[in-house]
Amino acid sequence: MRTGRSTLVFEHRPRILSSAAVTGPKEGRGPLGRDFDLVLDDPAFGEKSFEQAERKMFQTACEICLKKAKKPAEKVQALLGGDLENQIMAASLSARALEIPFLGLYGACSTMAESLILGSILTDGGFADPVLCAAGSHYATAERQYRFPLEYGNQRTPAAQWTVTGAGACLLSQTGRGLARAVSACVGRVVDLGISDVNNMGAAMAPAAADTLLRFFADTGTAPRDYDRVISGDLGGVGSHLLKEMMRKEGQPLTDEMYLDCGLCIFDGRDDVHAGASGCGCSAAVLSALILPKLRSGKWKRVLFMATGALLSPTSAQQGETIPGVAHVICLEGE
């Protein structure tokens, strides 16, 4: 069901039956610490490598989510998800353990929104039900992969963001009582304004976020004020500021009351994280710990959840490529 040029509407408004978030200890000390389902004492999660820990977090978030909905894994018809590791190994190895038919996604830090959109499409169209959507990231594996191994003691720039050690999962279905319902969505285009600093993901992602929001508002004839919150994934301090500037210039201003960035929700001033949090796990964990509970309680009626991703690899950065961004938005409403 399409409206406008590129926004799609979910006729049956699929339900998010349950959600779960698992995070590392640093995230657990932040403002949302008590709202995560599991906070690890040890960022290695008892495993021999951080990659294995990332896999275990992803899998555990899926398992807790299923348990909360009282659905066994063998009843789930599809798992859609991804992470930031090369070849999305955390998601793939979790799918091996869970034995659920698996569609691997890569949208960098936009993956949670990508999986929710595709999961809603599968559910709404009657192709699969229930469907599990998940995403995760790990600070240590992301630093090693995109920048430097932690052992180098690399100094972080003021614009740098801290990749969240965490994973989140949601179970979608057409039936049952949900925490929230998926109403409509807009798939992002890949936008590049020429940022090449691998320590400034927020600036790389902000133009894509503005592009997606403006297309969504134009297609639906709505404006930021029609939503209790417009929530971006992990723009952080620098990217959020840029997004607000761009939206103001386009005549769709995002005021501080209506706008929220997941990257600015997880850590507080006591953590030395510079421009905020990032990573697939950032928006996935905040969705489960903050956004869905607010929708369920009726405190918020209608929000836009827009996860944002910076599309780079170590190779592309070394070969002099600039960093394009992508942002997918999904509109969620309370029951």
Place this chain on the structure above:
Amino acid sequence: MRTGRSTLVFEHRPRILSSAAVTGPKEGRGPLGRDFDLVLDDPAFGEKSFEQAERKMFQTACEICLKKAKKPAEKVQALLGGDLENQIMAASLSARALEIPFLGLYGACSTMAESLILGSILTDGGFADPVLCAAGSHYATAERQYRFPLEYGNQRTPAAQWTVTGAGACLLSQTGRGLARAVSACVGRVVDLGISDVNNMGAAMAPAAADTLLRFFADTGTAPRDYDRVISGDLGGVGSHLLKEMMRKEGQPLTDEMYLDCGLCIFDGRDDVHAGASGCGCSAAVLSALILPKLRSGKWKRVLFMATGALLSPTSAQQGETIPGVAHVICLEGE
């Protein structure tokens, strides 16, 4: 629309309006050379790096596909695709150039089937139309990434397969006259029987291929003889033999007349490729150059296209992980 436990049926049978394949020179010298839309003289495609060449092939395959269907990129509502590079950069950077809303996928060499299944879901459910599905790979980038840089002159084992330098694309729509139509599909589970040799992808993928085929046949009440061809993506000589063994033991034998592996179609005996071809681009290029033309001409009426993927990264291999496989199957019929 579901049938059985995990097979989905496309009620409106979305059409593949057009397809395209671009390959490297070695592939062009093979038996399908004259059936590819573009064969490069130079595996670097005039670019400074093989990664850039891979991106340009992916993008060119998309552009030729759109041109053949006479659809401008701005009319396309979604691009679904991926490749084997870390963080699927070839697909992401192509999406930047094409400016089409982009859903990044990672299914290793199963990506072409994954994109066709998700593309058919989007089209069949009325969520987006037309939709572009694509996948690609490059021998030099894959060797550098998964095994060794070419400059090392690494000796290949008998079970090793040769990653195809190539890309393929298909445009899907509910309307228009198609080359073929998508009828039903089954999403694969991640299956691991403990293979750990990064030079034997065929053996790693064969169990997943058998798992998906058996689930699809059970769900649909069909057998291999109900299809003109059952076509696997890139099992190669070793994996094909294993798949046939497994299917025979399960009472669903695949005879030589009805079974085909894309990995055994691209190169002939004169090429020193050992166990055959592999890579996302392998099944994507064979789909466009061989399978869709046979369906269009009526020579084949109904085939199963099952792309197979081995889920590993250099890090997972170095950390001692075994190599799970995944296989997605889609049933295609002539108009």
